[in-house]
Amino acid sequence: MFVIPGMHMDHGWMELQQMRYAVAVAEERSFTRAAERCYVVQSALSHQIKALEQEIGIQLFARTSRRVELTPAGEAFVQASRQSLAAAERAVTDAAAATGQIRGTLTIGVIPTVTAVDVPHLLASFHAQHPAVRIALRTGGSEQFVGDIRSGRLDVAFLGLAECTPPHGVTTKELSRESLVAVLPAAHPLASSTHVTLEDLTHERFVDFPGGTAGRAQADLAFSAAGLQREVAFEAMTIDLILGLIRNGLAAALLSAHVVPADHTLSAITVQDAPRRVEYLAWNDFNPSPATTAFLDAVTLHQSQCAEHSAVPTGESPS
Known part of the structure; x- marks a missing residue:
């Protein structure tokens, strides 16, 4: 007791x-x-x-x-x-931890558009190595997660932010950096284009994440910086719903190419002046728990293994 x-x-x-x-x-x-x-x-x-x-x-x-x-x-x-x-x-x-055992609870925040790591595979590997750690997964937005890390409600979180708005008040590790692509219905007049500009898309009805979220800010900031306006007719928090609206000809979107499936009903097109998105792993570096430290090490190892795998030429196996 x-x-x-x-x-x-x-x-x-x-x-x-x-x-x-x-x-x-x-x-x-x-x-x-x-x-x-x-x-x-x-x-x-x-x-x-x-x-x-x-x-x-x-x-x-x-x-x-x-x-x-x-x-x-x-x-x-x-x-x-x-x-x-x-x-x-x-x-x-x-x-x-002083005896070499990692235990406790690890609370992780995950945005809907993590592409830099395979989260399920990462968690499975971490659980296999540290079975005594209780993993709690939370979904939400980057801006919410930053506050939750500061207040101690989260141990670590995966964030996705516009290139010009890095997170503050938390420690971060950059995981990836990419340009968003335009996602259109396959029957759209621009679907066969090799590339488009933001100005080409100004007359489209968009589906995007809710206003005020970090996911939405990526495109909003890019259009604003270009002196352009767009109509966001639909707001959604899941990639499946966003893609479903596009498939049915209701909207266009700017998304990471990694979340767009190889699908004959969709067309992903390079945008010359596209918004730039950065993924981070974030945590509070003031006295992190042993489970948090072990998870940070697991993410580094996971990325290293993925880099080694991607470097192997097609048809060959890693030694």
């Missing part, structure tokens, strides 16, 4: 498990869902929360028959509890 040293109350010790229960209730806003998440019966979880409130003499949750909300004191308690739980887990993982 873990306890917090120095947190002796009038009626006993505050346990880490009670903190876990409080965090679960706060995040789920339901005692029932929190109990399911913590794999305990609801009565046991409710009893522990009530005992905790009695021990510290503070009401953490406002309850009705239909709602559960944090009190202002509860907000402060849960925030500190998250930090205490993270510190306790870090103590165990650091002790294990």
Whole structure:
């Protein structure tokens, strides 16, 4: 049983498990869902929360028959509890790392358009090498991930940003740099062109990522820099939906060539003044966890192996 040293109350010790229960209730806003998440019966979880409130003499949750909300004191308690739980887990993982064991939780942010690494293959290799590490994967946007790394909600993240807007406040490793291509329906009048310009595309209806996201900024900045305007008629967060809209003749897009499949219904065309996109691996280099350090090493090894493989001439096998 873990306890917090120095947190002796009038009626006993505050346990880490009670903190876990409080965090679960706060995040789920339901005692029932929190109990399911913590794999305990609801009565046991409710009893522990009530005992905790009695021990510290503070009401953490406002309850009705239909709602559960944090009190202002509860907000402060849960925030500190998250930090205490993270510190306790870090103590165990650091002790294990001193004996050569890598364990703990590794939380990774992945944008929908990662092309510099094969993420599933990378995670499979990492898991095989470090089976005691719990991998948690999150999807979202680059700008959100930068903030999450700074606040400690993510350990590492894959980012995709316009060449002129590198990330700030996090440590990064550049993974790739490329020009976006125009993606059009195969029946489009420009589909057979060897190349186009942004001006050639100004009359198209575009599908792009939502406004304000880093994925959208890549094209927005390029059109703005060229003194051009475009119409973004559709916003989407998944590549499959973007490509589906293009296939059906509803829109055009500017995308990484690596996410465009070899498909007779689509045409990917070089853009002379195309937006430039950079992929990064980002993390916080202030006291990274052993699992984070091991993952950074795994990405470097993965890229090295991919480079060696791509350097082998067709028809030959690597030695």
